[in-house]
Amino acid sequence: MTVAVETGLWQLDAGASDVALKHKTMWGMVTVKGTFATVGGGGEVAADGTATGTLTLSAASLDTKNAKRDTHLRSADFFDVDNHPEITYTVRSAELRSGDTVQVSGQLTVRGISRPQSVTAKLAGVDADALTLNAEFTVDRGEFGLDWNQMGMIRGVTTVTASLRFTRVATA
Template identity: 75%
Template sequence: MTVAVETGTWQLDASASAVALKHRTMWGLVAVKGAFASVAGGGEVGPDGSATGTLTLDVTSLDTKNAKRDTHLRSADFFDAENHPEITYVVRTAELDGADTVRVTGQLTVRGISRPHTLTARVERADGDAVTLAAEFTVDRDEFGLGWNQLGMMRGLTAVTATLRFVRSAG
């Protein structure tokens, strides 16, 4: 990725990482925001500087600060956490695309449905022991079977923000 990011295995530092979402509801009048408390992942940087890896979100850890809504989001109407407890993003390639941006191509799986998804991440910080990436992108929830929409209240795309810190694995 960058000269400072060394070849080898890297693990997500969950304590320094965050993944959040925001979706407009009530016909665009209200923004529902939430964050995943449980984020895990890791990857590998190859000799050519390219990277692969996996990011996993525990669906039951989504917190929108409204217990009733969170229970509904975990239900079969939305994420169906009982049958699909994780959201995963498998990074097929991550390559430097400019001085401080990384083009990430992968497979997003939500509710058991996988779709290709490409995004651009910013390199916030990188050295021999850690790299922090930040990304903002949108997801069409209908593509993943999250089409519940009582009275047409939910429109548009879901915005996702992620700050991910990876640390070099020992050994």
């Protein structure tokens, strides 16, 4: 990343991080918003400044503030949490670009289906022992088998936003 980000192991601070999604439904007239209550992860910054790591979300922890909808999202029609309890993003590389922009390349796995996913994040804050990354990106849910679509109500892509705070745990 940069000399300001210390090499070593970093752990996601779940209490100071959040991952949310929003998706248009009802033929684009209603936006459903939800947050994942259970997030985890960590990574490593190498001596050359690059970073790798993993972010894990409990699919069952998605809360849209509608119990009936949340139960349906956990079912086999969507996330199928009985068979695929976690959503993971494996970071293959993260590199600081101009200013505070971080280019992240990795693999997103949902319902056991993995696809490459690149994300441009912003380094929102950094010191010797903590850093925060903010990102917003879109995901085509159909690419992950999330294709339930009664009467054509659900179309398009899902927008994911993340604010991830990592704390340094050790040197490499």
